[in-house]
Amino acid sequence: MRDTPRRLRRATAALATLLVLAACADPGISPAGPVRAAPADLAAPCLTSSLKATVTLQPAATDSTVRVALVALTNTATEPCTLNGWLTISLVNAAEDVVPVPTIRLDQPRQPSTFQVEAGGSAYTGLKWISCEKTAPKCAVGANLRYSLGLKPEGPVAALKDFPPPRRSRLAMTELRIGVLTPAPEQALTW
Template structure:
């Protein structure tokens, strides 16, 4: 005699077997010592730092641009500035950048320099940066106000072929490509027509909001 099992009982049996298979698979993972993946908790966000162009830099990346950082829309353009190089002791000068424009702008970093021969021809000079009297700081220049920087060099014999005999300086403000001619004045306040600079070139200090301490000490 054939015994027929109810359809409901067969379905229940299949469900029980499926559950057993699932539990067995879970037990096998635990039995082999496998551990669940650790949970990583982020406790802070890493902020990208702005570059001199105003774009965010990837943390840890090596910077390739100038060592400056400011808002491109607010920075002082070359046309808005007047530059003066006032000689101090032998081989040193105080550089001033005055806002001659009608708007407030900012400066941050180091001036760039190029030499001018007495005939106004370009004289490329090596220029080194030194954080003197301290690291650069953002300077807000209202119309008529001034930023300051130190400049130093070693003198040389004008007859030496490696000596740069310059009659002026071209200055490039931070983050700018346009240059402006800086007026070079002697201790007597009169224009300097010839300035001998050795092959080592110039060393520039950082731009500061005050003239306190910006002049390099003499040799």
């Protein structure tokens, strides 16, 4: 019994040594993955106020509850800007108050990377949500989607395209999934 603390110290020291050796095995890779600096010639980060969002509903199978939309973010500024990561999308009611809905940011269709959006150019992301009956419990119902590059649900409302007429276009969902921002529309919905 007196050897138990000694054995525990030896096992801890051995484990620490193995972890140090594993970390040193490939000095170019950190535990969180490779670290890459952004090219110095990229423009400044985009601002939400310089982007206009259009959300285009994609055709869905009649028996499916999954809805898919393509978000196009157009740079309305006179200068290029850069994007990386995700867009914050919030369901809002007619008064533009946020309607809480569980939201998941996915590393799809690829890992986030910094890219440039030219003045007048666009970036894209995909949205998928589980639709529900408006009267069902845990069904969030809204009239539009708000977007932001920040983490808070602040920002302008998006333009909705190819959605049913306004009286029928109320959005009803139990969950919202947001893909990574991409420079090409064909990449945005491949997940």
